[in-house]
Amino acid sequence: MRSVSIIGTGMMRFMKRDTVNMVDFAWPIVKAAIVEAGVDPKSIGAAYCGSAASGSMPGQRVLKRLGLTGIPISNVEGACSSSAIALRHASLAVATGECDVALAFGVDQLNLSGKTLVHGTEDWDFAYGLAMPGLYAMRAQRYMYEYGVTIEQLTKIAVKSKKYGALNPWAHFQQEVTAEQVMNARMVADPFTVLHCCPRSDGASAVVVCASDIAHRYSSKPVKIVSSVQRSGKMMTGFRDMTMPESTQRAARILYEQSGLGPEDIDVCEVHDAFTVNELLYSDALGFSKPGEAVKLLEDGDFDIGGRIPLNITGGLVSRGHPIGPTGIAQVVEMTHQLQGRAGKRQVEGAKLAMTHVTGGGVAGLDHGAVTIHILGV
């Protein structure tokens, strides 16, 4: 298998964009990635579009605007993991020699397609009024119970997220908030006020990848995809530990084995923080902390710029927004810029290895439908 590198990125501010057709805000982002890569569009051998709520063939609908048609276009649905999976498949197309250059992008317009992610009607949770915020609120309650974490500590995660979101021109939410503002905001599902939850956003994100041995032809600072792991949650119809996301833990173990790296090697990381408590759950699952000890890293400033493992210093999903389909590649664009030293006020000095982690969906009986983790490096 050939090594694969990222040579072009395209990103936009995630926000409510319900007055334009999704296709019209998405194609310029794809174009930006191709222009940044400096590749002849005709050299792109395959395209992968990650989308969770945009109907049939969003990839074709966007790419026809750019005349990028005729090539294989694959539409990938994996809920919040959609575009991370699209990137993985674009990388595999290059790694296996199917083509030398491939495109991966994500697009969704959640404010037109629905209020929150809706899953198969065979699950019963709806009958009890259970939506994602409530399921994560219960995870938070269990985590707080098991490890003595307080609402004040969870609030610190929201404050941190908004602090970094305020530095990120791509963030949906760009305002700092105080702990009091977080605590006094509208309650959604106890312990989460609305400031603990990711906003519902619309947007697009894109990357161009190519074989690493030709990457320097296009980019002075290509970013290598060091490792890529995709897994699905295991069907567990009996008991499962709500404080340990098993699919993330399992995928991380495979990722470290295949890369020869460990959590201590990672300089900066993006995890799937659809809700604040996720930073603790996933820090534990990815091995940055022992189970239950992530809150110490938070309290010690280790999740901040300058700390041991800067975590979601882009604002994460809680501040950058969560349009579902484009979220995975948005993380990859942010971490690519970190490694290229172009992250502006959010820059982690000297970052050489970055991780992106995104799960996908809730299916009754499974921890998560999907999980995708990438390690990027320079």
Next chain:
Amino acid sequence: MSYNKPLPKLDPLTTPFWEHARRNILALQTCRACNDAHLPPSPVCPKCLSTDQDWKPASGRGVLEAYAEFHRAYWPGFNDDIPYSSAIVRLEEGPLMATNLVGDTTNARVGKAVEVIFDIVSPELALPKFRLASDD
């Protein structure tokens, strides 16, 4: 007022669960080969892949694995219930069940004992919900 909340869709796999529920019995699909009790039901045993499956009444008792008050309705039918209590109950037989906690929830805490009750929502359907156990 007619019931206007989302209802579970019955299919060949889940109908036995709801038929038991209608008779106020919480039943779990149980494998005849390996005795694994599971929820949600599955066409084959998720432990050993046997197709030889049975339905057995559960004790109806469990503990609160997690519990949260919902302050926002994602379906209009829940507007009048806000705040309502969602719960994950760890059944005595092992499986976790997403449900609502009803009755007096003042003393609801993770780890508390709960017992099933049935909320009759239509002639065909009774939703298993839970309340804090009277003897706890």
